[in-house]
Amino acid sequence: MLTGTDIQFAVECLRKGELVVMPTETVYGLAANAFDSLAVAKIFEVKKRPFFDPLILHIHDLKQLDELFEAPLQDNYIKLINKFWPGPLTLVSSKTSNVPAIVSSGLSTVAVRMPSHPMARKLLQELDFPLAAPSANLFGCLSPTIPAHINLEGISYILDGGKSLVGIESTILMVDGNEPQILRPGGISLEEIQEFFPAAKIMQKTLDPLAPGQLESHYSPLKPFIILNASTQVHKEGAGLIQFSAASSMFDFHFDKRLMLSKNGDMLEAASNLFELLHQFESDPDISFIYMEPITENGIGVAIMDRAKKAAFRWIE
Ligand code: AMP
Ligand code: MG
DSSP states (O other): EEEEHHHHHHHHHEEEEEEEEEOOOSOOEEEEEETTHHHHHHHHHHTTOOSOOOOOOOSSSSSGGTTSSSSSSOHHHHHHHHHSSSEEEEEEEEOOOOOOHHHHTSSEEEEEEEOOOHHHHHHHHHHSSSSOOOBBBHHHOOOOGGGGGGSSSSEEEEOOOOOOOOOOOEEEEOOOOSSOEEOOOOSSEEEEHHHTTTTTTEOOOOOSSSGGGGGOSSBBBBSSSEEEOTTTOOOOSSSSEESOOTOOOOOOOOEEEESOOTTTTOOOHHHHHHHHHHHHHHTTTTTEEEEEOOOOOTHHHHHHHHHHHHHHHOOOO
């Protein structure tokens, strides 16, 4: 697949309605002109993504919000984005008619964020339209955090921006009411949002999820993936462990291989390595079962465990 750092080439492809993979600080995104329904439709086709799963729009300038959100954001939300944009925070609010229905899966709202990755920013600055970009993986599979993870057909170019530093997807926040609700935990923690909105909370799962990121199963490796607890029976052969830090010794089981999320137990580093280590075990012929040590659900640990539980869900026996 054509991979490189040629932003101008990526710009040309996007202007023609083609798909480009762009690096962001969360994960790599599969991008198309958000105002071109046909180009956006290609994203769903390439990812085999169901049309009920809406996309996030990417912008580089606050002014772009005016053409996407129907109403101006309340002042307290402006404070929030001044603090966290550019960065891994997505806002959901009522959309204008500029946003094609295919982007928002027919919902009356649209999700928007401003990525901080310098290459994504340069790319967006060259364009006079926002980019619709979900993660650059097949639907339901692991998100890519380096170009080597990308395994999609029908894309014109991969912009190589190195490793995604946050490593898990953005926090998605519904901002239509007075108090924001987290639809999906992510790179910005609940506690960080509560500094601005003490009553902010994580939305409880509903049967008809507003955010398909709320589906119980998502982001799955292709091999059995199990979160350890004291009674887990670990397979004797082909078992790989994803452990939190060098200090974790709570599990005395035998594992053929161990990978570490963060040697020094740094939560941010652990988040940035989660998908990477899952990819490593997924493609390791010696490993048939992937185990993970649970992480304390504080701060960004909530988002890490959210992804881990979703990845493990379909493998629960
Ligand atoms: P991703 O595949 O990581 O880009 O995730 C995009 C996610 O954003 C979707 O799966 C939804 O969970 C969420 N999302 C996008 N648009 C909306 C919206 N209008 N309302 C609620 N959630 C949304
Ligand atoms: Mg995704």
